[in-house]
Amino acid sequence: MAWGGNDGAIDRWVKQLQENDPKLKSLHILSFRRVSAADLGRIFNAIGTNTVLEELYISGHALNVTVMDQLSEALTINETLHTLNLGTSTFGSDIDVFGLFCEGLAANEGLRKLDLENKGLLCNKQDKYRAIYLFAEALAKNKHLEELNLTRNELDDRAMEILAPALTGLLRINLGINNIQKLGAKAIAEQILVPSSKVEEMELSENPLLEGASLIAAALGNATKLRVLKLVDVVSDQSDFTALTPPALGNSTKLEDDDAEKNNKKADEKRIKYGSALASAIGQSLIKNKTVTHLWLDNNAIDSRALQSITDNLLESNVIELKLRQNLLNDEAACSLASAASHRLKHLELGENSIGPKGFGMLMDSQLNYLGLFNNAVGGFGADPANVPELLTSRIQRLDIGCNKITHEDVAAIADLLLKQGVPELKVLEMGGNVQDTEYEQWEETIARILAQREDLDIIWKRRPDQIDSTKPPVL
Template sequence: MAWGGGNTNSVESWVKRLRDNDATFTSLHILSFRRVTSSELGQIFEALTHNAILKEFYASGHSFDETAAKILATALEHNTTLERLNIGSDHLGNNEAVVKLLSEGLSKNKGLLRLDLENKGFGGHHETSVQYLAQALEKNITLQELILARNKLTDQDVQVLCQTITQGNNRTLQKLDLCLNSFTEAGARSIATLLASQNQADAGGLKEIDLSDNEITEEGGRAIGQALESNKALQRLRMSSCMDPPLPVEEGVEDKIPFDDDIQTLNRPLTSEQEREIRMDGDTVLETIASALKSNSTLQELWMDYCNVSSIGAGYLADALRHNHSLITVRMRNNRIGNRGARALGAALTPTCSTSTDAQLGGDEGQSIEPTQASLSSSEGVAVTATKSYNATLRNLELGSNMVGVLGWHGLVGARSLESLGLYENQINVLHKALEEQQQINPPSSPSSVPSTTMSPTNAPPSSSSLSANIPNGASFNSQQALEKLIHLDVGCNGISREDYTQLGVCLIKGMLPSLIRLEIAGNGDRSREAPQHSSPGRNHDDDEGEDNQEDPDDEQDAWQRVTSRIEEARPNLVIHWKGAGAMQQG
């Protein structure tokens, strides 16, 4: 690899290595601050014509004229080994003649896999530069990835691209990045039409599309969701920050999710009036997507950060997860799902069984009996319903900054399939109680194998209102450990004190969260505690006897380090990122 950032890497040396087919010269990156003339770029383009070694060429930020563009077009026509290309300045799209020549070369190219045109000024040129690029896509037979982020693309630009892909013969394009542009609902509808047209399995089509940071609105989002009902190609859908931002909370008013702060309220369904108070525009979008997910069997990843999703939208997704067996990753950072939404998702991921009397099997309000479930009668007249359907394929769930509290965490601990759980910047300041209650419900089969510790756990028996047992629909856990497959847990910035961290350490040392190998817990702690003070000269320590606090409090960082060392000693495969504890609670 050569990086064009210094005098040792001259254009002449690059050209020579390209012409000589230097076997070690597989990548060339010319940094944007390096001065390269259009004529010098032309020399590099010419050397690429018959080169069979270089795999990637990045020269973003550098302008070139028509003369150099003609040479590049010829190089793209003949070169079959270059796979990744990023070329041009942020004004490339304004130069109609240069883009036309570049597109002619792309039309005939038979080797390029990835074309990165991020921030190249294509927006607003749907009759010229965007049209030329679309025509190249129609004829190109190898390109798999097209990056058009940060181009200020309009609805008309997106329509031209989507219509060409829909009506053309392109069957190779798999990834389309349209994030950070300027299209709205109309552009989203054009994309939806494209996705809906890709309804034949094994017939090609986009596998990944990024629509993030475009104001596609509620109606545009619904159109995308409806397209998923027929689409049989898309695997990754990213549409973060696509809704209008919520109104800011007035100064002095506590930002709080209503009907979300006690177990009795959470175990009752919302009334219609309460739903109207909570519902946001992202909920309607997620309702449409969730409906499609009940039959869609190709989508594997869904991103909806900053999309105005409340617990209502999370409930729609939870219901879809019970029927879906393809989704692997869900990312919904910076929404407002709260405890109710987290518990709904947890219930959909938790193997459960429920017991009820014969009279209850007809189905109480808020409860449902799956048609495929069998009811087994016991001699006491109590029916045991077979395991309720749940999702066993979702592996990654990101719920950072969602106003999830301890009650929401209690609802998530039974999720069997999760390998990564992100709960950064929520309000989960006590973690250990849910793990302890789950352990008491389902004690390990080999207690003798649990490592011993002198750190004192909380030994109080579970109360009759055990939070972990009261997940939605009256379900109770089966004999599985809490989050038994979890590899990565992020609980940074949750207001966790060192005492709570100590109790979590006890749980980890006892073998809870058995698969965990990475714990992110920075941004917690309490730096209001002062570091130990040295004794003043002449002070009589006998005067301290009888005082409430005979010892100065430990330094916060040292205390966290000691707990971390104990955990890592007992579990050497577990890496804990804790530095920065205290960031949430200053003085």
């Protein structure tokens, strides 16, 4: 792999490309490096006949008509370049330049992955959607591209109505952090989430889908090839997640403000309405869909009652990974998920909910391999051993219970459990953000006792150096 940075690099790269140097399979020209249009043209001309280079990253470099014509020509000839990332944040504003790129893309037979994150595809002031039309036409002609990243392009409903029919031949699509709403979601549901589509992975996170989220979820039942669906934070207005937090007076104040804003967002009635509709539609789709294996539903105001629609049908699904961070889930949801985790579900992420000791115990006594409970309310289980079963058949291999107000009493209960061979397959235990200074030595002694007998266990519990109060003497 070559990265831009040294004097004479351009000449060396051109020579390597022309001679098909087997060492130059990846070329990344850093965005802050100054490269003239003439030098870019030399590189593109050499790529045209090269049969070794597989990856080219030139994001952040402005491309004029002359240079783009050379790259477009190279794309029509070259069949070994598999990954391409190019253009600036205004790439889509110059139709002459972008049009030439689309011509090369349409004829290309080598590219498998195209990254156009933050390329201003709707920036043209004369004709807002002209670049989208050209791009859709190129995609429709290209039969070899497999993966496309279009995040952060402010794509709206009209853009998706134009693009959706041209995306069905791809395997992986990332449409996150755009402005797709109900009509755009409808176009995706009707064009992409259908049996004839080849799409296996799709991300729509951080779009203001609102009611459109349930349209996507309902269409999941018809998506016979889709394996991965990411719908993180899709029941919020766009302003909710693009507005910047005002400068805080201090770190503690900022953390408190962030927590308050997060809690207000989670509890918003409109979000709960759309989150419930999303969960209900997902649950119904799982009755029919047997291909989806990974579902990301973080930060969608899904409460325990709404989640029941998913857990009712999770057991017979093929879902392996389920992410539900930052929702409104409590012990009731945890118990339902624990019952549904006795089949194929292996990875469950429930960080930043309201799971308590009872739900924690139920989830631990399951067939899950990974359980994420960061920043919940599981602390205090040590006071009542009944909260944690013997767990002799637990399949948990990695557990995250960081920031749960866990005390040394809880750690002692964990030690008793682990030393009696409970959770026999546990390899990683994350407990950062719990220990108080007054209990530090007790934690250290108890954890040392655990590790003396469970040598294959990695316990992560100490605070990072930036979290330690420098005004207090170190614990020796």
